[in-house]
Amino acid sequence: MTDTMHIAFTESAGGCLKAAFRDMPDQHVAALADDLSLGPINPYHYPDRQVFFETLYADTEYEPWYQDDLPGIRAFWDKTRPSDTRRIVWFTRRSAIEYSGFLEFLSREPDPCAFEVIDLTEGVDVVWEDEPDEGPDRVIPISLGELTPDWLRDQTDRARHLTQDEAAFYLRSWERLKNEEDDVRTLWRGQLYPTIPSTLGEDVLYAVPEDWTSAAMVIGEALGASSDEYHQCSDAFLYTRLLFLIRCGEVEAEGDPTSMRTLQVRRADIVDEDDLFPIIP
Structure with a gap:
C-alpha cells in the first residue's frame, strides 16, 4: 500500500491527525509550526521572519x-x-493561520493540482451517541484542532484534487497578499486581507475590566471575541497588543510581563476609546 503524508498548518491540527492515524503505520503527518498569517512573506526568508x-x-x-x-x-x-508518497493537505479557510499556510504551500508546488486537499471550511457531519435524533449534526470548526481524531479520520474520503480554476484563484490571492506591505493578515468575508494590529487590539481593550484580573483571562476573552466566525490570530499575538496598551498607559499592570500568567491588569481611568484606536500602530 502506498504511504500517505497528511499535511497540516498548525501543530494542534497536526496532533489531531497523528491521533487519528496512530494505528496506521503507512499514514504520516507533517505540521507546519510557522504562522504565515504574520510576518514577511515576500520573500519567505527564514532570517527575516525570525527577526520579525x-x-x-x-x-x-x-x-x-x-x-x-x-x-x-x-x-x-x-x-x-x-x-x-500520496499527499493530502488538510485545512479550513476559517483559520487565518491554516489558510495562509495552505497558500504558501500551494505557491511552492510545480503542479498545484498534483496533491489532494481536504477543505473543511463548511464543516463535518457527526452523529452524537445517545441522541434521540438519528440525523447528523454539522460541526463547523474555525481550526482543525477543534475536531476529534475520529471525526478527522472519517473525512478521508473527501480528499480531492484542486481544479485548475481553484488553484489559479488561490495563487492569485497569495500573490496579492505578498505584494502588500502589512505583515498581519486576517479574514474578512472568507478571504485573507492585510490589516493593521489595531484591528485586533480593540478586542483586547474591550476585554480588560476595571478591576484587577489575570492577563491570561483577558487574552482568553479577547481570543473568543475575535474568533466568533474565524480564527484570526494566536493568543501570543493578542498578548503583544495588551503589552502595547500597557506601554501607552491605557491599561495598568502589576507583575512580571514576561508571561500572561504572571501579570495582573486593569483598565486605566484615562481610556478614551474614541481617541485610542487611531494611534495604535
Whole structure:
C-alpha cells in the first residue's frame, strides 16, 4: 500500500491527525509550526521572519519561539516536497493561520493540482451517541484542532484534487497578499486581507475590566471575541497588543510581563476609546 503524508498548518491540527492515524503505520503527518498569517512573506526568508517574531515577542516567553521551531519548519518543507508518497493537505479557510499556510504551500508546488486537499471550511457531519435524533449534526470548526481524531479520520474520503480554476484563484490571492506591505493578515468575508494590529487590539481593550484580573483571562476573552466566525490570530499575538496598551498607559499592570500568567491588569481611568484606536500602530 502506498504511504500517505497528511499535511497540516498548525501543530494542534497536526496532533489531531497523528491521533487519528496512530494505528496506521503507512499514514504520516507533517505540521507546519510557522504562522504565515504574520510576518514577511515576500520573500519567505527564514532570517527575516525570525527577526520579525523576535521583535514582536521581545521580552516575553514567546521571544525564542521562532528560533526554537526553525529546525522543525525546515524539516516540514523538506518532508512535504513532491514525491511518490500520496499527499493530502488538510485545512479550513476559517483559520487565518491554516489558510495562509495552505497558500504558501500551494505557491511552492510545480503542479498545484498534483496533491489532494481536504477543505473543511463548511464543516463535518457527526452523529452524537445517545441522541434521540438519528440525523447528523454539522460541526463547523474555525481550526482543525477543534475536531476529534475520529471525526478527522472519517473525512478521508473527501480528499480531492484542486481544479485548475481553484488553484489559479488561490495563487492569485497569495500573490496579492505578498505584494502588500502589512505583515498581519486576517479574514474578512472568507478571504485573507492585510490589516493593521489595531484591528485586533480593540478586542483586547474591550476585554480588560476595571478591576484587577489575570492577563491570561483577558487574552482568553479577547481570543473568543475575535474568533466568533474565524480564527484570526494566536493568543501570543493578542498578548503583544495588551503589552502595547500597557506601554501607552491605557491599561495598568502589576507583575512580571514576561508571561500572561504572571501579570495582573486593569483598565486605566484615562481610556478614551474614541481617541485610542487611531494611534495604535
